[in-house]
Amino acid sequence: MPELPEVEIQARYLQERLPGRQVRSVQVGRGRIIRPHTPADLEAALAGRRFQRISRRAKHLLFELEARPGQDPLPAVGHLGMTGRMYLQEPDAPLPRHAAVVLELDRGRFVFEDPRGFGRFHLDPGVLEGLGPEPLSGDFTGESLARALAGSRQPIKVRLLDQAVVAGVGNIYASEALFRAGLSPRRAAGRLSRAQATRLQAALREVLAEAIEAGSTLPLDFAGGTDGLFYYGTSPDAPDTYEERLQVYGRRGQPCLRCGTPIRQAVQAGRSTFWCPRCQRG
DNA sequence: CACCATGTTCCTTG
DNA sequence: CCAAGGAACATGGT
Numbered sequence: 513m514p515e516l517p518e519v520e521i522q523a524r525y526l527q528e529r530l531p532g533r534q535v536r537s538v539q540v541g542r543g544r545i546i547r548p549h550t551p552a553d554l555e556a557a558l559a560g561r562r563f564q565r566i567s568r569r570a571k572h573l574l575f576e577l578e579a580r581p582g583q584d585p586l587p588a589v590g591h592l593g594m595t596g597r598m599y600l601q602e603p604d605a606p607l608p609r610h611a612a613v614v615l616e617l618d619r620g621r622f623v624f625e626d627p628r629g630f631g632r633f634h635l636d637p638g639v640l641e642g643l644g645p646e647p648l649s650g651d652f653t654g655e656s657l658a659r660a661l662a663g664s665r666q667p668i669k670v671r672l673l674d675q676a677v678v679a680g681v682g683n684i685y686a687s688e689a690l691f692r693a694g695l696s697p698r699r700a701a702g703r704l705s706r707a708q709a710t711r712l713q714a715a716l717r718e719v720l721a722e723a724i725e726a727g728s729t730l731p732l733d734f735a736g737g738t739d740g741l742f743y744y745g746t747s748p749d750a751p752d753t754y755e756e757r758l759q760v761y762g763r764r765g766q767p768c769l770r771c772g773t774p775i776r777q778a779v780q781a782g783r784s785t786f787w788c789p790r791c792q793r794g
Numbered sequence: 795c796a797c798c799a800t801g802t803t804c805c806t807t808g
Numbered sequence: 809c810c811a812a813g814g815a816a817c818a819t820g821g822t
Contacts, residue, residue, distance in 0.1 A: 515800060544817080571801080594801055595819075610819080628818050630801060666811070673801090682800055761800095782813070784799090 514592045516571060516647065516680030517723035522598060523568040525732055526575075529600050530563040530622065535577075539614040542629050546613060549634055557586060557635055558615065570643045570679035573598070587637045593630030599623055643679040647716050652678060654710030661701040661709060668704065668712075669697035670781045678716060684761045685723065687786045689715040691760045695794040697778075697785045708794055726757055760786040 514522065538555035540546055546554055561577040564585070568574065573590040590598065596612070601621050607614065613624040613633045624633055632639075644660060645651035660677040661668070671677055672686040681689070690697050692715035695708060704712065759769055764777035768788040777786050 518800075542818095591801080593817095594799070627820065628799095628801095630817065632802095664810095670811095675802090684800060781811095782815095783801095 514571065514596070515682030515685050515723075516568075516720055517685070517727055519568050519571050519573060519592060519680070520724050521727040521732070522592065523566055523573055524728065526566040526573070526598060530566055530575075532562055533622075534562045534618040535559055536616045536618060539616070540612070541610070541614070542612045542626070545624070545626065545629060545631055546633050554613075554633075554635070558588070561586060569640050569646070570675055571682070572640060574637070586635065588633065588635055589637055589639060590624065591632040591639075593626060593628065593632070595628040596624060596626040596631035598625075642676055644674075644676045645679060647678050647680060647720055652713065652717065654706070654713045657713045657716075658704070658706055658709035661704060664701040666701050667697060667780055668695060668699045668701045669785050671701035672716075673781070673783070680720070681716060683783050684758065685716070685719050687761045688759055689719045691787060691792060692719055693794070694792055696792045697780065697787050699794065723757070760788060762786065 535558045538551060538558055540551040540554065543551070549557075558577065561580065564576040564578055566573065566575055571591060573592075575588040575590065577586040577588060579585045590596075592598075599622075600617075601607075601623050603620050608623065608625045610625055610627040610629070611623055612626040612629060612631060615622040624631065645656055657678065661671060664671055669686055669690060672681050672689070673683065675681075687697065689712065693708070693712040695704070695712060760775050763775040763786060765774050767773065768775055768791060771788065771790050773788055773790040775786055776789055777784055779785070
């Protein structure tokens with residue numbers, strides 16, 4: 513599962529390779545990924561168009577496709593779900609087992625691989641409505657976060673997963689940001705002080721920005737490996753693996769890297785939360 | 795075999 | 809109205 517940083521790395525990878533390339537045909541290996549479209553729909557809409565800019569909004573990938581004579585430019589939207597990945601292949605390369613959507617291009621192909629099939633690839637930018645501010649933009653401030661949390665009695669960890677509060681935060685970075693801010697994941701969201709909301713806002717921004725930074729220094733290997741966090745494989749130049757960068761996520765029972773207290777794990781809203789009971793008493 | 799998993803949506807229950 | 813819990817989607821790793 514890609515969260516915001518992984519999707520950002522994915523968007524940069526595609527932006528460097530896809531613009532200018534033309535779609536020849538569309539193959540769909542798993543129908544539900546392209547709902548509500550049919551393979552024929554999708555091909556009719558895409559065939560003959562060239563990709564323009566690829567960008568990211570929250571955990572969505574946005575693909576701009578050039579206008580045709582008499583038609584507007586077309587926005588396509590992708591979501592990686594838990595296990596999706598997108599990459600370009602040479603014309604004669606073998607397709608992966610779980611090729612959900614394949615776009616044959618003027619040269620080579622675009623592959624959306626997704627073993628679990630929770631991802632999406634469709635033509636409805638309406639899914640972007642209602643998203644909260646981008647956490648790395650100027651729209652995301654202590655004030656805007658405090659406003660989004662006001663009145664809520666939900667645990668702050670659960671609240672952070674609501675994409676209307678902050679767009680792009682997922683289960684890993686929610687725990688990481690709360691650790692950095694020294695806040696208990698169980699704290700009622702609406703009861704954070706203004707100073708705590710500001711601290712959490714800064715922590716979210718830092719945690720996400722650092723993850724993008726770390727990911728952008730690693731070699732990309734989308735076609736290899738099977739882990740959903742594929743872009744964070746080890747490499748000679750990157751002794752720092754994904755797990756090693758995380759302070760609390762996945763570290764139940766292991767000593768807090770700041771104070772040595774064993775990290776705790778609990779389930780909130782059906783998702784695992786990790787925290788240090790000593791460092792996060794706020 | 796059992797249990798876990800980066801996401802999201804829907805349904806039921808209190 | 810709100811919150812919480814569970815299930816669903818489907819596959820793979822440990």
